[in-house]
Structure formats: structure tokens, C-alpha cells
Amino acid sequence: MGITLGDHQYGKAENRIVRIVRDSARHEITDVNVSTCLRGAFEDAHLTGDQGAVLPTDTQKQTAYAYAKTVGLDPIEDYALALATHFVDDVEPVDGARVELEEFAWARVDADGTGDGHDHTWVRSGQEVRVAAVTVEGTADARRTWVTGGLKDLVILKSTGSEFHGFLTDEFTILEPTDDRIMATSLDARWRFDGTPADWNGAYATIKATLASTFADHHSLALQQTLYEMGKAALEAVPELVEVRLSAPNKHHFAYDLEPFGIENHGEVFHADDRPYGLIQASVIRDDAPDAGPAWQQYSGLV
């Protein structure tokens, strides 16, 4: 019975790159966390220690910073496409490259109160982190490319408009049904495109706004139902989108029992619990969506 090397890959994770565009007095900022990962003919590195085919992870880092200057970081999808394509095209042993990014949002300081914002000063804003991942396989004549986007840590809460009842029960069921509760989650969403939207940043803004407004406006019978409606609305809003995967912890807010103290609490005071939490995950997908691609290009942990 033999033992062999299975799947393998390597790269440089979490390059924290900040790019300033200073062509005028009004600067622009893009702040990202970049990870690169390569697949290819690296068996010898594992089997004999021969590094002849291995481009060092340090070189991947240098390249990531260099491309931040030559290509720029905005939008992150174009940067990732350029960097991944470089590795596949220009580094002989590389068959496939994957570039993952997290982008952190900044808002201009509004020092003078005009709403224009400061030319070169920002505060980190928002809780959600925009993510993207680009996978490129094969050189020019046989190129395959996958672009996925997403967001994580979007904490959203509605204080009414959410019910939960009529569920299955068994001998371990003691939960009481409710027709009015807080519904809250820290949304983790990933999506994929078939084709290229006219504007990556615009597509992101539309998807995020659609997810949030659907969560807000949809009267919910269960988090499951809300998630499906959110994914469906996003697909309807952006034609190039073909699948949305949603992972939503049900961040429980328990109405606090104040009855022992003679105090009424009609949905006003809640304990925000840490653990455990419900975790609902679903994909919403177009009928004609192409295959999702190789396993290594997919976001992990979602459905």
C-alpha cells in the first residue's frame, strides 16, 4: 500500500498593503489584505526538498506590492486578475493562481462640515469587510478565470417584523413560538459572476444595498426565508451575478425576564447572547449558472 502526495498549494498570506493615489491634492486611499496562492509542479519540493520549481513566498510578497504600484488596487478585482495572471503566465511551473483580498473601508473626515470631506484624512468606517477572490488557471490559449466577491461582518438588526413559529417539535423541544422578535445577524456573503460587470465597485455597492434593504423590508417568518429573499433580490439587481451564498449566524437577542421584579418588558430590554448561535446557510442560484469551478477557487466554509 503506497502513500502519495495529494493536493498541495502554497503562497503568501495577509500582505497588508495601503495604496495612496496622490496625483492631486485630493488623495485617494485603498487599504487591503492580500493573500496569494499557487498550484503547479511543486511535487519535488515535498518529496525531495528540491526547491527548483518553487518561487519563494517572499517573491510573491514583493510582486504583490509592486503590482499595487504598477496596476493599482482600485478596483480590487482588476488588481487580483492582473496579479494572478502574472503568476500563471510568467512563472513557468505555475498552473493556477488564486488571489484573495479583504478591503477595509475609510471615510473622509468632514473637518469643515461641508460634506466634501478632507483631502487627505480618513477614519476607518463600517463594520463590513469587502472581499474578493480571483482564480486563474491555464495560460492564454486555455485560460479559465473565476471572479468571486463578497462581504463579511455586516452586522444588521431589525427590532420587529420577524416571527418564528409553526416549527417541528420533538421530545427535546422547549422553545416557545414568537410572533415578534429581534432578528440580527453578522452576515457573511459570497457571490460569483458570469461575465464582467461594467463597474466592480458599482456592482458591490448595489449588492450590499440590496441585501440590506431586503433584510429590512421583508417581513420574516424565519431567517431562512429572509436569506432566500436577500439572495434572490441581489441576483435580480445585478445581471452578471449567478450565485449568492449566505452564511448568517442568528445572533440571539433574548427578551430579558423582568417579571420577578414586577416590571413589564414588551420587547424593550434584551440580552445579546454570544454563544451558542443558530447558523443558517443557503445558496441562491440561477438555473443557468455555469459550474462553480475547481474546489480550491471556492470560498471555504459556506454551505
Add this chain to the structure above:
Amino acid sequence: MGITLGDHQYGKAENRIVRIVRDSARHEITDVNVSTCLRGAFEDAHLTGDQGAVLPTDTQKQTAYAYAKTVGLDPIEDYALALATHFVDDVEPVDGARVELEEFAWARVDADGTGDGHDHTWVRSGQEVRVAAVTVEGTADARRTWVTGGLKDLVILKSTGSEFHGFLTDEFTILEPTDDRIMATSLDARWRFDGTPADWNGAYATIKATLASTFADHHSLALQQTLYEMGKAALEAVPELVEVRLSAPNKHHFAYDLEPFGIENHGEVFHADDRPYGLIQASVIRDDAPDAGPAWQQYSGLV
């Protein structure tokens, strides 16, 4: 040689309370983390295990939730004053009480694009956490009260307008001076009042805006200088403020060396480093500021 009990205190930390005001269809939300801490005649609990003078921390928790309903959580300073005063006045062995709060900001979802925001749905917003701590000692005829406010995790960055040169050097100094760099910090600020501002929330908004705009507009020769100007501006903006303490990690953004690759990098591509970081701390204070009060009422870790 004897061994004795020294300072001691106890309480319930990190009650995660969410308060919804639902008097109309347009709800309001306040989301806090509350910690209570009591001082008083608790020696026996330590020395003999006799709990006769000890109000359980569970009771402190119940009380914190009950007051969230009866007093409300907005503004957090009034809630903290009411809760701390209750412990001192109504629980016989308690000589002093301290209530600390963290408040997490939420922004209404703007589902319909009008800017009004949704009636009952919010997203967690902002990076900074508003904090407050109230200490009450002594019952009514000999009451002393201290109210402190602050913020933490306000990440702010300017891409120009910051120099650093002319510093002291010794045999371990290899740093190059610079006349243009990124300056960034994750601000931790605490302040104290003498007297009560007309509006706690308004005072907070003014202080935060003043700190941010001074950071943005002041041409900096060093983070030290910027901090002093920030504290001074805040004191000038809010008459009831008497001291501002600032703790500012110098979050280093190193210009990335692209010269080996023949690429110019004039302040455009930076590596955002994690550790180590400079840490600059300073207090800015009025000449006539009253005493800061007992050690246990002061924010820890700052100057």
C-alpha cells in the same frame, strides 16, 4: 509580620444589554456593554467567607437590566449615574459604586434611498466605541460623583501633512528623518468633566468631531504635537471638560521599497505593520481642574 487584605472590589462585568424604544413605529436602539463594580464593607467575604454583606454579582446583573427598562440607556451617562447611585444609596454595605459602559453605534438602513433611514432596521456602524464611566461615593449628604467619557478604536489616518525629524540620536539610532509620511493611529481617549454638560450626546459628538478635525487639519511635526493640539481643541470646544487623556499607537505605515525592481514609490505604496508600534500618551488639562478623584475611578492604562 502580618499579612492583611488590601484594596478589594467586585462586580459583574460585560452585561450586553440592547434597549429598544418602541413608543412609535420609528424605533430607537441603544446597544451597550455594562460593567458594575462595588466597594464597601466586604472584608468578611475575603477573610472568613461570610457573604452576609455581599450583594451577589447576579443581583447586580438583574439590576442593570431592570434599570435599562426603568431609566433607559440613553444617554449612557444618566443610566450609569442612576445605577451607581442606587447601589450606594440602597445597598447598605456599599460605600462606592462604579459603572462602566461601552456603547456600539448603529446606523439606520437607508432602504428607500431617501436618507431618512429605516424605522426599525440598523447596521452596526463606525469603528469607534464610545465609553463612559461613572463613580459615585457616599450617600446623599456626602455624595461625590465623577463622570468620565471617552472613545476607543477610532482609526484615523492622514496621507500627508506629517513630518518627523530633528530627533535625538544615540549609538542605536538608524532611523532616517522624513518630511512627509503617513500618520495613523487607533485613538484611545478618555476625558473628565467638572459639572454637567447640557447634553451628554451633544458633548460627545463635539469632542469626537474636534479630535478628528484637529488631527486632519494640524500640520504635524510629531504625533506628540498633534495629540496636544487635539486635547487642547477639545477643551476649548466644551467648557465642562477639564482634562483629556490620549493614548495613541503610532500605527506605522512603511513606504515599501520597490527600488530593487526599478519602480519609483513616492509615498504611494505602504506596508501597514502590526507590531511593534510607537505608543504616545499625554494628558491635556485645565489649570483649574479639580482633583481626578480616587484611583479606582480613573480609566486604567492611560498615562
Add this chain to the structure above:
Amino acid sequence: MGITLGDHQYGKAENRIVRIVRDSARHEITDVNVSTCLRGAFEDAHLTGDQGAVLPTDTQKQTAYAYAKTVGLDPIEDYALALATHFVDDVEPVDGARVELEEFAWARVDADGTGDGHDHTWVRSGQEVRVAAVTVEGTADARRTWVTGGLKDLVILKSTGSEFHGFLTDEFTILEPTDDRIMATSLDARWRFDGTPADWNGAYATIKATLASTFADHHSLALQQTLYEMGKAALEAVPELVEVRLSAPNKHHFAYDLEPFGIENHGEVFHADDRPYGLIQASVIRDDAPDAGPAWQQYSGLV
């Protein structure tokens, strides 16, 4: 063009259960974090909000705690098998169930110095967390079961016996080769079995010891080579193991440049860097390993 519901699942994540066995004066402790996840006929919950087929996540929690008593938590694999099988067999709409566990190690306090350890007092020990995941699909006549194990956060370092040279270079390569460096990682390993070892806890101990001793004793030409040897050794040590997947951040320890100060530093003083880090991932597998099973039963994020 239609939009439909894709893959979906739900469960209760991060139930923090501590189980004490107190049949004698010498207690035993098992401390776990349990997550359950169900698949089945839950489409209506998403499409119409009808919860008739949905066993609440609260019920899953109650069941997880109940089984901690009736089945016990030691070994975690048997607990997970019992719990997952219950959901598949006893809850009609459930087609598949997955139970994931993290287990935290405790060591008895050695209060009397005899080495026996205290009967009922422990300290949390070790950095690594033992993990397991069990997936059960189909009822008795068509049952399929997968058991995977693993560990994470095993931080291991060798101060010599590691080289890195002979690597591929391109125009972005400035890294210097080395024939003696620190090699360190925070190991994340997952493995799967074909068949059931006689003793789950014994198998875990053997695998962990084998991974660590191979890391220590193998003279390394690259982290890639070390990982392959580690996986191979584990497979050789435990016959029921069929695949080991390893994910190893290369936690860089950079020799600190003290030359500007006239101080020699021959591999003695290092800066332990946070980010970025190399990330090497590989699977080592038996030729005759069965299929790894459905995607949802696999550990995420590894190769």
C-alpha cells in the same frame, strides 16, 4: 431565467459544554465546543417561511446537552456519532447531520508534588485544540458515516535543522538563500479514517506525537518537505488513517540585523513577525483511500 434555492443547511453553533464525571472522588473533565448542522427537506422554510419541517436550533442545543449526559463526551468521536445518528434517525425531515467538536485540554493541578494530580482541580493546558467532525447520511439501511479528526493551533518551532535554498528566481526575487534558520508554524491538521481505530483517544495521541517528532527530527530543506514527511509518518503510525491534510503558516522569525551596532548575531536574536506569512498546504494520502465524501463533510479551508 429562473432563480432557485441551492444548497442549504442549518444548525446550532458553538455550544460550550463541560462534562464532569463524578462517580468517585477523582473527577474527570471534558470541555468542548459543539456545533451541529442538518441537511434535509427544508426548502419550504426558505421559499415560503413554513417551518413545519424545521427542528429549531434551540432543540438541537437541548439535545447536545442532553446527550452530553446520557452518552457522555469522552471520546468526542463517539458522542458526535451518537448525536448525528439521532438527528438522522429520529427527525424525519433530516437526511444528513454533521457534528463538529473542538476539545480543550486540561491538566490536573499537581498540588502535592507527587505527580498524581489533584482529584478535582485542573488548569487549561496546551495550545493545541483537538477537533473532530462526524457526518452521518441516510438511515440505517443506507447509512454512510465519515469521521475526521484533527488539531489546530499547535505552535511548534525548531531553532536549527532547517534550510531554504535553490529556489526559483525571477525579477521580483530578492530573498537570500539560507542553510540554517528557525522554522516555526502554527499547525492546522485534519485527517480521516477508513474504519474505526480501537481507541479514538489513543489514535489522537499517536498522531499528534508523530507529527511533532517528525517536525523535530527531520532535517528540512523546506517546510513543504517537512509537511510531507509528517503526514507520511502519521499514516504509517495509524493503520486506520487514510489521509492527512496539513495547513502550515510559515511563522517567520527574521534574524535581527545588529551589525549597525557592531554586534554579531549568529542566529541568536530574532524578530517574530506577525504578517504576512508563508502558507503551505498539502495532503498526504494512501493510494487506496476511499472517496472523501460529500463536500459539506470536509473540513473547510484546507487544500
Add this chain to the structure above:
Amino acid sequence: MGITLGDHQYGKAENRIVRIVRDSARHEITDVNVSTCLRGAFEDAHLTGDQGAVLPTDTQKQTAYAYAKTVGLDPIEDYALALATHFVDDVEPVDGARVELEEFAWARVDADGTGDGHDHTWVRSGQEVRVAAVTVEGTADARRTWVTGGLKDLVILKSTGSEFHGFLTDEFTILEPTDDRIMATSLDARWRFDGTPADWNGAYATIKATLASTFADHHSLALQQTLYEMGKAALEAVPELVEVRLSAPNKHHFAYDLEPFGIENHGEVFHADDRPYGLIQASVIRDDAPDAGPAWQQYSGLV
């Protein structure tokens, strides 16, 4: 009304230094996180931006790494004393220096099962982090020095031998008394010396063992009582110790209610809750302890 600069200080925080001693084939490792902080004549840096008296934080970093080589890191107290004294003696504007360390424990891999451990490979071990802080003020003829030690994150649990009853009650008290419960904490302890123990590492080992064994062996009527006994025992075990400060979150383990399912649970299955938690803090001190020194030399956040 004037506004002035109050207390101020600055330094370099979190230098992650690893020191290998490789004088023989059997290496030694010390792994620390070092922060330095200076006080002195730095007003001009704040008031005018003049950096002429400011030794850059980068220089402090270089010095910290250089001293790791020339003085060594073991024991951490001697390293901190040397480094702090250097800043006060050799950098003219510096009046006082404070050096804080965290030390992370490593255990040799026992690859051959002999118990000797591997010569140059270790795993990170233990949960607790050893800490020390040294403050030096004044040059040689007027030197004052304070050395404090401590530990944090020592998670310790006893499954019996702990009661809690006879406590004060009021209208918000619903807690039930108990005569047998789990008692668990994540201990944060800081202590100070008068004089120098013969062996810093030995003193640390004795104090830690004494704290743990007292927690284990003392039958507890309240966490307050246990803490006092722990501090007292440590003071009795190490003559140079003059004060021990303990901060102990009461990590609640709630017996899980399985009665609705007809299952008895006599102290066997617990839910380990995250928040809120009781927080008990106490100092145990010798009658003849000298003054604790200036505020900036004290550990923050404890009592």
C-alpha cells in the same frame, strides 16, 4: 483659564523578540513581547513639535533587540532592569523608564520518549503568560527601582469544593444559594517585591504553584475567600514578596437544566458561559510593605 500639558510618556510597544542560546547542541529559547516607555523632558515635542529631546521609538526598538543579545533575555527581570537603567543613565532627557514584558512558555518536544526533550524543538505550552514590569527612576546617586511580576490567563477550575450562600439579598435578588458548584477563573495576578529574590525564575515558579495549589486545596465559601487565601499563601512562600494583587473573573459554569427531558443532572453537565461574568479583585499585602511607587509603575486595571 489656561490649558497645559499634563502627564506624558512615550515608547515602543510589543517588540516580539525570540532569543536562542546556542552555545551547545542543546539550545535554549526565550520568547517575549517587550514594551518600553520613557518619561522626562519631552514637553517641547508636544508644545512646539521640537523633537530635540526625543529618542525615537525606533531607537528604543533597536536597543531592545541589541540588549536581547548583549544581556540576554533570561531571566526577564534582569533584562528589563538593564534596559530601563540604560535609558535613564545614557539618554540625557530621560528621568524614568519602564520596561514591560510578557513571556510565552515553550516545552521541548519529547520525540524519543525519554523525557529529556528535544535539543532544538519546542511546542508552545501552557495557557498562562508570565509578565514582569520594571520601573527605574533617577540616575545612580538617586536611583529608585521597582520590580513587579505576575501572570495572566491562567485558566483554573475545580469541579467541587466550592459553595456560595448566605449572601445579602434585595428586591433584585433571584439567585439560588448552592453548596456545591464549579468554580473557575482566568487568573490575572500581579505582585511586587521588596528586595531581590535569589532566583527570579524560581520565585515565579513558587508563586504560580502556590496560587494553583491553594485554589485547589482550599474549600471555598466564595471566590473572594479563595483569592485572599491564594495571596496569603504566596506571600508566605516567598519572603521578598510584599503584595499580591488578584483579578479573577468568575467564569460561570451553569448546571444545565435537563429536567424537562426527564434526565437527572447532579453537577455533571454545565454550560460554560461567556458573558457577563463576576469579577472579583483583591490585594493581599504585608503590613510593612513599602509604598507601591508612582502611578505609572503600577500595573493597570487591578484593584
